[in-house]
Amino acid sequence: MFSAEGWALLLVPTFLAILVMLIYGFWDKITGMEYYVDEDVL
Amino acid sequence: MEGILAGIIVYLIILMAIGIWANKYTASEDQYFVGGRKVSIIAAALSDKASDFSGWLMLGYPGQAFKSGLGAFWAAIGCLFGTLADYVFVGPRLRIYSGKFRAITVPDYLEARLMDNTKLIRILGALIILIFMTVYVSAQYTAGGKALAQAFNISVNEGIILTAVVVMIYVLMGGFFAVVWTDVVQAMFMVATLVIMPILALNALGGFDKATMVIASSSPTHLDPFGGKTGLAAIVFAIGYASWIVGYFGQPHIVTRYMSVDDPRKLRRPGIFISGIWTIIVLWGAFFSGFIGYALFKAGIVNVTDPERIIPAMAIALMPSWLAGFVIAGILAAIMSTADSQLLVASSAVARDVLHMVFGIELEEGIMVNLGRVVVVTLTILAVYLAIKGGKIVYDIVATAWGGLAVGFGPILLLSLWWSRVTKEAGIVGMAYGLISEVILESKIYGWAFNPKAPGIFGAIGAKLTGVPVFFVNFFITLGVIIVVSLLTKPPKDIVEMHKTLFRKVPVKERSMSPAENVAAFAKEIGLIS
Numbered sequence: 001m002f003s004a005e006g007w008a009l010l011l012v013p014t015f016l017a018i019l020v021m022l023i024y025g026f027w028d029k030i031t032g033m034e035y036y037v038d039e040d041v042l
Numbered sequence: 043m044e045g046i047l048a049g050i051i052v053y054l055i056i057l058m059a060i061g062i063w064a065n066k067y068t069a070s071e072d073q074y075f076v077g078g079r080k081v082s083i084i085a086a087a088l089s090d091k092a093s094d095f096s097g098w099l100m101l102g103y104p105g106q107a108f109k110s111g112l113g114a115f116w117a118a119i120g121c122l123f124g125t126l127a128d129y130v131f132v133g134p135r136l137r138i139y140s141g142k143f144r145a146i147t148v149p150d151y152l153e154a155r156l157m158d159n160t161k162l163i164r165i166l167g168a169l170i171i172l173i174f175m176t177v178y179v180s181a182q183y184t185a186g187g188k189a190l191a192q193a194f195n196i197s198v199n200e201g202i203i204l205t206a207v208v209v210m211i212y213v214l215m216g217g218f219f220a221v222v223w224t225d226v227v228q229a230m231f232m233v234a235t236l237v238i239m240p241i242l243a244l245n246a247l248g249g250f251d252k253a254t255m256v257i258a259s260s261s262p263t264h265l266d267p268f269g270g271k272t273g274l275a276a277i278v279f280a281i282g283y284a285s286w287i288v289g290y291f292g293q294p295h296i297v298t299r300y301m302s303v304d305d306p307r308k309l310r311r312p313g314i315f316i317s318g319i320w321t322i323i324v325l326w327g328a329f330f331s332g333f334i335g336y337a338l339f340k341a342g343i344v345n346v347t348d349p350e351r352i353i354p355a356m357a358i359a360l361m362p363s364w365l366a367g368f369v370i371a372g373i374l375a376a377i378m379s380t381a382d383s384q385l386l387v388a389s390s391a392v393a394r395d396v397l398h399m400v401f402g403i404e405l406e407e408g409i410m411v412n413l414g415r416v417v418v419v420t421l422t423i424l425a426v427y428l429a430i431k432g433g434k435i436v437y438d439i440v441a442t443a444w445g446g447l448a449v450g451f452g453p454i455l456l457l458s459l460w461w462s463r464v465t466k467e468a469g470i471v472g473m474a475y476g477l478i479s480e481v482i483l484e485s486k487i488y489g490w491a492f493n494p495k496a497p498g499i500f501g502a503i504g505a506k507l508t509g510v511p512v513f514f515v516n517f518f519i520t521l522g523v524i525i526v527v528s529l530l531t532k533p534p535k536d537i538v539e540m541h542k543t544l545f546r547k548v549p550v551k552e553r554s555m556s557p558a559e560n561v562a563a564f565a566k567e568i569g570l571i572s
Contacts, residue, residue, distance in 0.1 A: 002112070002254065002265065003265065005266075005267050006112050006265060006266075006267055008267075009112065009115055009116075009267040010115060010326075013119040013122065013123070014122075014322055014326075017122050017123065017126060017318060017322060018318070018322075020123075020126050020130075020318075021126065021314050021315055021318045021319075024126070024129065024130050024310065024314055025310055025311045025312075025314050025315055026311065027310065028307075028310060028311075028550055029550075031547075032549055032550055033547040033548065033549060033550065034307060034547060034548065034549075034550050035134055035135075035138060035306060035307065035545065035546075035547055035548075036546050036547065036548045037138065037305070037306060037307060041137075041138050041141035041142055041306070
């Protein structure tokens, strides 16, 4: 088995990455604001 | 041997069938990535990752995990957060800007954003792409050469030439396979291979505890998160691996994927989830394949002469031969899906960016297509030469190419999206500095990473930073150069205003409706749905 540090190296960044995904993915819900996108851009 | 060949052929036939099916039954507008057309977010996100990860993921990275053990996981951390940072800092803004400016390549965007009428940015951009994409393609050929060498007992050089010929035919056929859905299949296949591989390896060895015991008895530093180093050396070790993160902002074959997505808001949801979760799975899989592969090697179950060939070697040793053929074919397919988009980016840099946009040469379409083919063949020959002459370590060659693109495009792309005051003079100076310094440092002084063998003062710096890629330090120097030159010059007023209006945020409920919402509202209006 890995040492505790070894598992921390694998698991902590992975959880942090999932946290970043959740925060960024729902940032528009959290702040209620979103980039203005019009038909010209789309 | 025959089983392996059969597996490869069956896999390629399946891919071809998907290509034909997609050609017939999907709307023509969604098919090709060429020219910034719309693609669905799932396809764009997976194709973004399939183009990004290739020979490096299947050969280069497992080879590092084999050599360094647990410490190599820092590279996975760098790549994972690099992928996320691309979505957070580059994706939506680049898509909004290129939608507004009708830009379809990275030099297009930079020229429009910085209002550069001197054509210098376009020329510098094309040069950076040409030089470093050729190196990048040579890394793919090296990876293909190693996979074929392991499968068919031929030499790596023969494998390189064989891979190059296959990729060239594939590109010249007009990207026949290069439809979105084959990229999605490739991405799924890469996940399947990298999940099954470590499980099979553990099964052959007798469990994870057994694996760590075998490794601990032969090389305890393989189980240390810092490769057995302490203090400052441990930090340098971790940065050396995790430095991939700064390269993500400047990879043209990755960021152009964000430019072709249909709606920038979808990069937020579900875009980042698809890419992020896929990346976590493949990086864990590639890491454990190499790590447990080392235990198998030490236990005498798998025999390899080259750590980078661990996945093909494990496939051949542990799987029925037809399934091993599938894995080898999957590696080749991953290489093809990356190399073809890199060759196309390079050939459009010559044909479109330089000849058409800089010199204003109007050629007939047929001549233009043929010119593109000549460029592809020329670059293929150059890349094969580099692959055969080079050090033949996929990880190192990719780091060299990644570094040039990271320093050449990364700082200016990042700053131009987030800082309204960037000027064209700063863009020209920054890109020229990035290109020249990176070429000199990588070809004459250090190679891809700092080392103490360099002459004079460079050797002293190299001794402090041994193992850290040159591009990691150079990225921040280039960032500084662009900021200083920008502050010394003045940007046009209207472009600063434009920057602010384009990236303004509005309350979610006031945003304009997406095409699907428009259709739904119309259907409601005429009473089709309630």
